[in-house]
Amino acid sequence: MTDTLVRPVTAQPRFEAARAASRVLATATSAQKDAALHAIADAVAGSADRVLPANELDLAAARTSGLSAGLQDRLILTADRLAALADAVREIARLTDPVGQVLRGSTLPNGLHLTQQRVPFGVVGAIYEARPNVTVDITALALKSGNAVVLRGGSAAEQTNRALIQVITDAIRSTGLPADAVQTVDDFGRDGARQLMQARGLVDVLVPRGSAGLIETVVRESTVPVIETGAGVVHVFLDAAADTTMAVDIVLNAKTQRVSVCNALETLLIHRGAADRLLPPVLAALVEAGVTIHGDATVCAAFPAAVPATEQDWAAEYYSLDLAVAVVDDLDAALTHIDRWSTHHTESIVTNDLTAAERFLAEVDSAVVMVNASTRFTDGGEFGFGAEVGISTQKLHARGPMGLAELTSTKWLVRGSGQVRH
């Protein structure tokens, strides 16, 4: 008899194990779940010996395969980064447990008592790329909201994620909750993602986190319901009645405070009636901050250093110190431009005109619509949610920054005394 290593062909048993664990988690108390989170935090903080050598293997492979410097940076773990991850888990433990919250209720004329209550989804799937911090983060968010989780973290971080998941499941087991609550399909390679996307009935919701291409693939191929997160072609509109200083401050902050995030500004629109007043100080501040201006004809005429913008610029999510700038005839033209090019993430108007502000709030169809504020505020932490699962750009279930409540479903409880229907 030979002892061969057989690679499993189906992840079905893992999905079923996650589902069985989810039934235990669904009725676990907040105290039990928080104990597990603190055990995970302590274990992650002390996991350098187990995790960093695995991370070294991934980094060596990344250098060989020529992974971009940006992705390599996201992949690196250090003792400090592990400590920060542990702190983030402790923060999540401190949040209010959404499970059991009563949302609506009534007593019907026939005496039936109805209560709509938050319950965990059951099993949450996560598909992401080369970011081991997401492994810890999404696991903690899922457990806190009573869900089991199935992770697909991408081949570039496979060794790191395997080590982290081992650390996490050991910690969960030590507290008496089921270690099966955290599963991975990373060892199935690309087929793991495929199986996860087809696990309808065993996995209740899928949250893809990563590039637009990754999210598009998941939306197209998944039969499990998906919460789409991410892409942000974010606009600021400087209205005719915009205060000059406020316009400069908000545009500069929205574009340059952090460029590689989805709530950063990508296209600036300026009312023609205020262009002469606003363009010079706004563009000067941007250029001083190192921003390259991609302008329409009016902008290029007024500001020769601008690069002429093409259609691609209006659709671009630069993630860099680049900004598309257009002068528009009026608020209606701004709304039309936004409707055409926005990814419906966040848009902001700068104005002191109440009518313009209210029209902008009412007519822009985005997850977050702002007046006189930097688009960088679209963030679960800034909104006071304490944690962020991602920013939903779809309209079903969750829209905008998602906190723990967005990782729950609801169920109706009906308490009667023998009622039948006539």
Place this chain on the structure above:
Amino acid sequence: MTDTLVRPVTAQPRFEAARAASRVLATATSAQKDAALHAIADAVAGSADRVLPANELDLAAARTSGLSAGLQDRLILTADRLAALADAVREIARLTDPVGQVLRGSTLPNGLHLTQQRVPFGVVGAIYEARPNVTVDITALALKSGNAVVLRGGSAAEQTNRALIQVITDAIRSTGLPADAVQTVDDFGRDGARQLMQARGLVDVLVPRGSAGLIETVVRESTVPVIETGAGVVHVFLDAAADTTMAVDIVLNAKTQRVSVCNALETLLIHRGAADRLLPPVLAALVEAGVTIHGDATVCAAFPAAVPATEQDWAAEYYSLDLAVAVVDDLDAALTHIDRWSTHHTESIVTNDLTAAERFLAEVDSAVVMVNASTRFTDGGEFGFGAEVGISTQKLHARGPMGLAELTSTKWLVRGSGQVRH
């Protein structure tokens, strides 16, 4: 030059027209929308001359093609049925408009005012089969909640639906709202459904209504987010501490009050400790009502008229006077059976044992979980929603009976005074 009838190859212009109309509807007042609904109700009530001849054509085709008697019955319209449809539209007009309702809000430490507000989805797609009443019903629900709608009503009702949609759009136009708010893809045949399922970005959500097969197809093929409705393998569990009279009343009502609906009882589970007491009166009442019992070994031994149940019976949504019946060892065995076979629509326990009742409520993972009540109460009308879009059996966005609020999304409004992020 020849004058040929060119069948359009793409429904894209209709999706775009619906989206343009949805922008107008999103900011329409409740009064404007209600005026359109009343115009639709009056027009439908007076549409016998236009609609019934078209309905006759569909019925003639249905008789030729051998459509089942049940489906033919659903297809028939009469002047009385048109009047009833008009009344249903007037009922929807009377409901509270969900658009603009504020769900959450806060003022952040930096002075930003956040408000989360209900907004329409935008464009709702509906895919259904041979039921012209759905054409009127879903259109009224969509318009009331500020949405445009794209309908795909199936070939068996194509003539009827075309006539109804003409009546509806004429009525909308007469009130000044955009008639483009109601679109059909019926004239594209099967390809219409395919195009609708792929209209991601133009259609915000798809609601399939019909057979399990139809819903399965939509879930598999749609890139537009879907709200799954329908299938109900509904259980009642008679606990050891069930009152005999209540058990008989609830089982009889849940099974026989109306058999062809998703909240009707399909599988009855009985605690072994109460089987001797409960089986005889419950089965006698069922048989007297014409119900065929499909029993497990214990049931067949106690009640020889029962048909031996197979695995198919535990999975069956009979939609008929048939009932699967099993004796289980205890509450745990009942929970295990339900977890294995339920479609997570509605389950009810009959008991006077508080611990059993609370465990059942907590551990059964269904949209609606009941104690001492007939499963027939899972219904938007019974729940006091005033209208029902369907009963969601998925966990994302909506679960259980869906009212107008479930046809809305949300958006965050952020009002600032120049805040930037540090």
